Amino acid sequence: MNTQEIKRGEYNAYYPISELKMANVNRDKVSKHAENFKSKLNEFSWMMPIVISSRGDVIEGHHRIESAKLLSQKTIPAYIVNWVDTEEEAEHLEAIISLNNGNKAWNTLDYLKAYSTNSQDYSIVYDAYLKNSNNISVGNVVNLFFWTTRNKFKKGGGVVKNYKFSIYLIEKISKLVNEYGKTNIQAYCVREMINIAFTKAYNDYKALDFLFKEYAKLAKTDHPAATSIARFKPLMELSLVEFNIKRNANNKRR
Numbered sequence: 185m186n187t188q189e190i191k192r193g194e195y196n197a198y199y200p201i202s203e204l205k206m207a208n209v210n211r212d213k214v215s216k217h218a219e220n221f222k223s224k225l226n227e228f229s230w231m232m233p234i235v236i237s238s239r240g241d242v243i244e245g246h247h248r249i250e251s252a253k254l255l256s257q258k259t260i261p262a263y264i265v266n267w268v269d270t271e272e273e274a275e276h277l278e279a280i281i282s283l284n285n286g287n288k289a290w291n292t293l294d295y296l297k298a299y300s301t302n303s304q305d306y307s308i309v310y311d312a313y314l315k316n317s318n319n320i321s322v323g324n325v326v327n328l329f330f331w332t333t334r335n336k337f338k339k340g341g342g343v344v345k346n347y348k349f350s351i352y353l354i355e356k357i358s359k360l361v362n363e364y365g366k367t368n369i370q371a372y373c374v375r376e377m378i379n380i381a382f383t384k385a386y387n388d389y390k391a392l393d394f395l396f397k398e399y400a401k402l403a404k405t406d407h408p409a410a411t412s413i414a415r416f417k418p419l420m421e422l423s424l425v426e427f428n429i430k431r432n433a434n435n436k437r438r
Contacts, residue, residue, distance in 0.1 A: 199262035218250035233261035241270035319361035364403035
């Protein structure tokens, strides 16, 4: 049985930092981690090289580079690969994100922001999050627009299914939070409301208008179900059933 040859790069223990080209992805997170990494670098020295392309474009290791700069280093150990065309922005981004898919330091916002540079769908959702970040969690905004698996989202596979419907939902939720605050409109209950909107009352604006009014009543009266993981969804689903029964009965009378 022949063993497949896997591509290998070249190692340079003293690559000039001045010749590196930093990626724009996740630069705010890089700055936060760089200061913390300085002490580890001093204590343990270089245990792992950065990964760069043959052009000097950084693929992995941005915060280590910034830490080295803070320590006035002129060179850095680098592993150089020649099979990633970093002149193609999409390919460069794919390589960066692929290396970070298993990195617990990256969160939903990191992936959303990274893909927004090349994906119109992710850009739409990222813009919607920025406009509503004070009222809705990034996870709920992603669910509002994509309604997809976490794994598919992290690989850039999110697609905006129904922009008009998602905007309707985000406006309704933002209004609730503005009126009753995050204490009464909890993120996990919002998540369940989104679930009901997509799986039980999809595109039924009248039904959802009714449900949001019911949600507002719960929040206004400090009803225990308004902030209960166990009680909120069943109550909303029951309200939806009762609304549909009443609407069907009214339609039959006409």
